Amino acid sequence: MKKTPFLTLEQVREIEKTYPTPYHIYDEKGIRDNIKRLQDAFSWNKGFKEYFAVKATPNPFLLEIFRDMGCGLDCSSYTELMMSEKLGVTGSDIMFSSNTTPVDEFVYASKLNATINLDDFTHIDFLEKCAGIPETISCRFNPGGIFTISNTIMDNPGDAKYGFTREQLFEGFRVLKQKGAKHFGIHSFLASNTTTNEYYPMLAKILFELAVELHDETGADIKFINLSGGIGIPYRPEQDPADIYEIAEGVRKAYEEILIPAGMDDVAIFTELGRFMTGPYGHLVTKAIHQKHIHKEYIGVDACAVNLMRPAMYGSYHHITVLGKEDRPLDHKYDVVGSLCENNDKFAVDRMLPEIENGDYLVIHDTGAHGFAMGYNYNGKLKSAELLLKEDGSVKMIRRAENPKDYFATFDFCDILA
Template sequence: MPLSSAYRQRLFPLLPELATCFGTPFHIYDEAGIRTTGAQLKQAFAGVGRFREYYAVKALPNPRILALMHEMGFGFDCSSVAELQLARAAGARGDDIMFTSNNTSPEEFVAAAQDGGCLLNLDDISLIAKVPQMPELICFRYNPGPARSGNSIIGNPVEAKYGVAHEQLLDAFRQARERGARRFGLHTMLASNERDCRYVVETVRMLLDVIAWVSRELSIRFEFINMGGGLGIPYQPEDSAFDVARLGRETQALVQDFEQAQGYAPAVFMESGRYMTGPHGVLVTRAINHKDTYRRFIGVDACMSALMRPGMYGAYHHIEVVGKAPGADDVAVDVVGSLCENNDKFAIERPLPPIADGDLLVIEDTGAHGHAMGFNYNGRLRPQELLLRADGQVELIRRAETLQDHFATLQFEPKVWHSGAH
């Protein structure tokens, strides 16, 4: 979807000078926009009572961005040792971190318990015995199976690799209690980039129904439910925005009904990543080549290694040409990178204003799962990240990768195994 008018007004006048100063390509994020979205999220859930957002670190794992989240009072949703380290470096400790990994290794359990621990969210009943020391507070990721549908990104819950099955849930909490757990939470994550508020409301309703059932069966209370993330953003111009205010109101009503029936109210957590930062980032790239064969191609100096969503999912990202408005002379073009893959395309037959070599293109809504999903196929290097600060200054928050970075893992002490070696 086209950028918010506020971000465009702040950013576009700066782009020619920024491209000269920093070079292209680069991702640039909008501090003011991120803070506004955070404030709106907190306001939407102000009536719930105990509410907290756990920012999904995987969406934009940059220390400067995580510092903003910490300043807003948010926790962090982590799923790897690297993400745990980033969250702790941002100041998070203990209950500030929810560790939701899957196929968890022994090393990850050790890391989760260090530096004050975290909220441990187990993905499978088999992992209970593998936790070195069961914490007092434990959570399970719930997979409702055929009772719910997912969407194209996460898929059908029955086929998903995530979560504890419904028929395993009581045994999971029993086993955790036998190992010493005394406080409990329940989490789920059923869809990604979901813009229908009703779907997420039904997820909240489902979680409350499930904890009421487990409470009756096992005589336990739940500290919290975590509805997961997955709140969508309007990537395409015709898409509607997610109604977060309605989600807050309806969640409040559901929690109040639960409290009347059960005599207590759990805290409500969520772990939005894309919703918090997605619309507040863009990838700025420069046109460097034209090619006219069976189609018209615009070659740019970024490639799929900087933004893989279009190639991986066929995802739409809106594109603007700096200084050129859409009009009657728009031309349908493929906007392509230089990777040796035919799906290295940011747009396919997209009507855009006539583009000359040297023009700057702004690929929008890259503030989540953009740089984070980068890779190094063909030896392509991931670009720099910038932050447009609230004070109007622009800060480099990650330098571009270099060939020295890329080849660093080829520098090592020789090691050869041979039969009989100990």
């Protein structure tokens, strides 16, 4: 599959007149169309709701798109709850899924009447003491062991810090009922960034069977099953994307085989997708500013790991397009690097690209989730602007670039820049 940017060289040159590189830019039409596909794929379930994972791209202008299209928000911190409330998102439109949760976060989530998704058995008493047990509550399940989808895709729930064991979940439902909970949800997350179409149906089967057992043994009224996230995107051109329609059909079959015969045909299906919803619809646009010819060939760009840390942190692959040179041969081998005092500050290593000259614009693909959000300020570097390519083709700044005053604002001494 060829990766084609949603921006042209002409558009970037025009943007440069107002917003210098580097910047993250998001494709509004792409995001909206993807939300529509997800909702259409799961339309067989009357209660279906997507709770966009705020941590993936915590920008209120983007969150407003999800709100406008009937989605909820998945929050995991105090400030994410604040952002949601500011947008008018409260109550059951918020799923609060956190871990090692401080008191003030549970109190705030309770104040907003958010649906709280408990991560640990001990959090039941903790929540009761600080905020009370709500009538509707969810619990996160961790089955332990190794979760295997195929020979190449697996994850290790047994090594993850999240969730209740099976025994704790049954006891937790009983205890929560005694403390006043009336309606329940089940949540689980067993694999990350998988493009296989098998993951959600396999997870659904596990959770649907668990839901029937919980209902039968504890009498709990299970209102929803949250499949969480985990559906990934094809970062590499040779990867096939996940087919959300095939995924949803697999979940539907499991629903009809397990829940409907058990008389649980009113259970809503929730998702908490982040990367899948916005990842492909974000680019980091940067400019080549240096070339270095030593033991290897280097292209230095004006972005660095501060703007996108995934390659430095995980060795993750992000495809790169040199705008205006899309059809030229990939006959030059480069490391594409930033300016941090860290040797892992590399967007690409030994990447075959067309010949690059200073001033060329590079599009780094698939930065629409866990891109800007994971930014930091090492070396005193400042975070870039975020822009939105609107459906009408215009460009709107949705977060300005940081400046030195932002960097120094939290120091408790006289203004350095006064």
